[in-house]
Amino acid sequence: MTQTGTEAPTRRQPGTIKLHGPEAFAAMRKAGQLTARALDMLVDFVKPGITTDAIDRLVFDFAMDHGAYPATLYYRGYMRSCCTSINHVVCHGIPGEKPLKDGDIVNIDVTLVVDGWHGDSSRMYGVGEVPRRAMRLMEVTYECLEKGIQAVKPGATTGHIGAAIQRHAEAERCSVVRDFCGHGLGQLFHDEPNILHYGRAGEGVELKPGMFFTIEPMINLGRPHVKILADGWTAVTRDRSLSAQFEHTIAVTETGVEVFTRSPAGLDFPDNPAFGKAVIG
Ligand code: MF3
Ligand code: CO
Ligand code: CO
Numbered sequence: 001m002t003q004t005g006t007e008a009p010t011r012r013q014p015g016t017i018k019l020h021g022p023e024a025f026a027a028m029r030k031a032g033q034l035t036a037r038a039l040d041m042l043v044d045f046v047k048p049g050i051t052t053d054a055i056d057r058l059v060f061d062f063a064m065d066h067g068a069y070p071a072t073l074y075y076r077g078y079m080r081s082c083c084t085s086i087n088h089v090v091c092h093g094i095p096g097e098k099p100l101k102d103g104d105i106v107n108i109d110v111t112l113v114v115d116g117w118h119g120d121s122s123r124m125y126g127v128g129e130v131p132r133r134a135m136r137l138m139e140v141t142y143e144c145l146e147k148g149i150q151a152v153k154p155g156a157t158t159g160h161i162g163a164a165i166q167r168h169a170e171a172e173r174c175s176v177v178r179d180f181c182g183h184g185l186g187q188l189f190h191d192e193p194n195i196l197h198y199g200r201a202g203e204g205v206e207l208k209p210g211m212f213f214t215i216e217p218m219i220n221l222g223r224p225h226v227k228i229l230a231d232g233w234t235a236v237t238r239d240r241s242l243s244a245q246f247e248h249t250i251a252v253t254e255t256g257v258e259v260f261t262r263s264p265a266g267l268d269f270p271d272n273p274a275f276g277k278a279v280i281g
Helices: 022-042 052-065 132-150 158-171
Strands: 083-086 089-091 105-114 117-126 182-184 191-195 212-215 218-220 226-228 235-237 243-245 248-252 257-259
Touching: 022 052, 022 105, 022 117, 022 248, 052 083, 052 105, 089 105, 089 218, 089 243, 105 132, 105 243, 117 132, 117 243, 132 158, 132 212, 132 218, 132 243, 132 248, 132 257, 158 191, 191 212
Parallel strands: none
Antiparallel strands: 083 089, 083 105, 089 235, 105 117, 117 248, 182 191, 182 212, 212 248, 218 243, 226 235, 248 257
């Protein structure tokens, strides 16, 4: 396994997963916290009538104002500063001119690069008054992410994470999308290991202190199957059922887990009924 080092962020030998040291942890805290603040900033803007293009512009301006760069911009031909996935869109929705409307649910996924390190996080935002079944899906998905995070500790495996997520989603009569997974990251945006959001405890890669990766479950009210639209990016549920996603960037520590992208304002789930309707600023 590769140990802490300063080599250039290029692809490594397959099967080796980088184990990071204290300087990398400090850099990821910076990138993760700025990403969280970008998602916090959006809470007051995600209202009926705003276009996802306007949200994208807010993310771009926030990055520029804070010495950061949106990792998705010019990434593999993607031309926006975030992804905005509305209702039955599972992930990688491209911001556009259509305004959000009352009752929509939207995932906003932001990855900010700070000093070369990536913070990758996404949340669900309710637009105006959200139907009960959509609110329930968002709650279940948030709980899935938290259960996945709770499974992280040295000696556990990536399979423990997937199993915890799948168990909760299916107990709540929802389904786990199989076509996309969490990923290692750091100085690279997408690296090893793959973090599947389903599976069995003990399968996959053993977790070790110093590993950095995302957990980002996509959970559907209906069947798990997705298709990609003609734009080459937008993933939607085949049965057009609602889909939700939350994402954090985390590290395995000596004793468990550190979440780099926690909201400093407590808005990790902006519509969490336990908080009441979120108001910041
Ligand atoms: N942020 C997404 C992730 O969680 C990746 C988006 S890539 C894009 O991995 F090109 F679609 F923006
Ligand atoms: Co990600
Ligand atoms: Co992301």
